[in-house]
Amino acid sequence: METKTIKQRKNENPPSTWIPEAYRFGRILESNQIKYALFGAGALAAHKIITRPTIDIDFVVEDFLNAVNLIGKQPDLDSKNEEQDKDGISVADFHFKSGVSVQVWDRNLYSLPMNPFSWSKTSIKNIPGYGNLRSISVEDLIVSKIGRFSQQKDENEEEADKNIRDILSTITYLQRPDYKYIIQRLKDGARRESSAASSQLRSLDWFFVREVEIYQEKIGVFDFEKISRFVSNIVSLIKSQYVEYHLLNSLRKVGSLREFQEKFMLNDSSLSRLLERWKFIGVTGDKVTLTAKNIQIYIAGLTPKVHSEYYKRLLYSGKKAST
Numbered sequence: 001m002e003t004k005t006i007k008q009r010k011n012e013n014p015p016s017t018w019i020p021e022a023y024r025f026g027r028i029l030e031s032n033q034i035k036y037a038l039f040g041a042g043a044l045a046a047h048k049i050i051t052r053p054t055i056d057i058d059f060v061v062e063d064f065l066n067a068v069n070l071i072g073k074q075p076d077l078d079s080k081n082e083e084q085d086k087d088g089i090s091v092a093d094f095h096f097k098s099g100v101s102v103q104v105w106d107r108n109l110y111s112l113p114m115n116p117f118s119w120s121k122t123s124i125k126n127i128p129g130y131g132n133l134r135s136i137s138v139e140d141l142i143v144s145k146i147g148r149f150s151q152q153k154d155e156n157e158e159e160a161d162k163n164i165r166d167i168l169s170t171i172t173y174l175q176r177p178d179y180k181y182i183i184q185r186l187k188d189g190a191r192r193e194s195s196a197a198s199s200q201l202r203s204l205d206w207f208f209v210r211e212v213e214i215y216q217e218k219i220g221v222f223d224f225e226k227i228s229r230f231v232s233n234i235v236s237l238i239k240s241q242y243v244e245y246h247l248l249n250s251l252r253k254v255g256s257l258r259e260f261q262e263k264f265m266l267n268d269s270s271l272s273r274l275l276e277r278w279k280f281i282g283v284t285g286d287k288v289t290l291t292a293k294n295i296q297i298y299i300a301g302l303t304p305k306v307h308s309e310y311y312k313r314l315l316y317s318g319k320k321a322s323t
Contacts (some may be wrong), residue, residue, distance in 0.1 A: 147207030
């Protein structure tokens with residue numbers, strides 16, 4: 001069969017359609033000794049967080065070329081696209097006549113590179129009625145979705161909102177967050193502010209603090225206490241130049257500790273942690289005294305942010321694409 005290389009229109013598939021296919025393709029990869037893990041909606045279902053419709057079944061793999069070759073040989077393949085994305089990340093997109101689409105990513109979770117430690121944190125999960133499949137960790141599931149709302153909200157509001165719901169559901173599910181690991185992964189990852197190759201590139205910790213207000217807006221029926229505790233810890237522990245600058249400017253603008261706490265879902269201990277390192281701020285009751293010059297002097301004294309190798313790679317790829 002000659003495979004078409006045009007892109008087909010994709011529709012969401014219900015779990016009853018995509019889960020058996022996810023299991024089938026996972027077994028194909030595993031039986032051929034290809035290291036893989038489900039992510040996206042597949043990981044949500046594998047961890048029993050949410051089982052929802054999805055457009056693509058997402059696999060991250062270690063041996064990209066062999067994985068693409070295997071999936072491409074499966075029956076009923078309708079079309080495929082094996083081109084690199086705008087940032088030079090290798091991703092193969094397969095669309096089958098059943099309506100199911102499979103995406104295979106080369107050691108990458110949309111915006112987050114896999115490394116030996118993240119591979120070690122993947123785990124085998126049982127898919128009821130089928131069997132075992134390997135999934136990325138819950139922490140990586142959260143971090144891989146950070147920034148997708150900001151990136152998608154102007155082009156696909158429904159998809160952007162879905163990613164926020166996925167994040168809130170996953171935070172609620174997570175029993176003992178590995179904060180140290182999460183913060184490191186926020187620094188490891190990066191994405192662009194929009195889908196354009198020329199769009200500004202940002203690290204994921206930058207996106208995280210800017211999406212906190214969206215979490216509050218969309219929190220609805222989710223566990224507010226658990227989500228606020230998670231956010232509070234991350235915000236107060238990140239400590240990077242860009243994050244500190246954003247937090248301090250937000251505090252300067254509101255001029256109130258109470259309003260600042262509410263804006264970033266900070267509990268008292270997390271606020272105290274921040275104020276302990278921001279000793280240059282004047283505090284009188286609820287009011288703060290803070291100037292733009294104070295912030296500039298403090299930020300200048302911090303160790304310059306060192307971008308991850310992944311960030312540098314995307315930056316270089318984006319510059320090549322725009323020339």
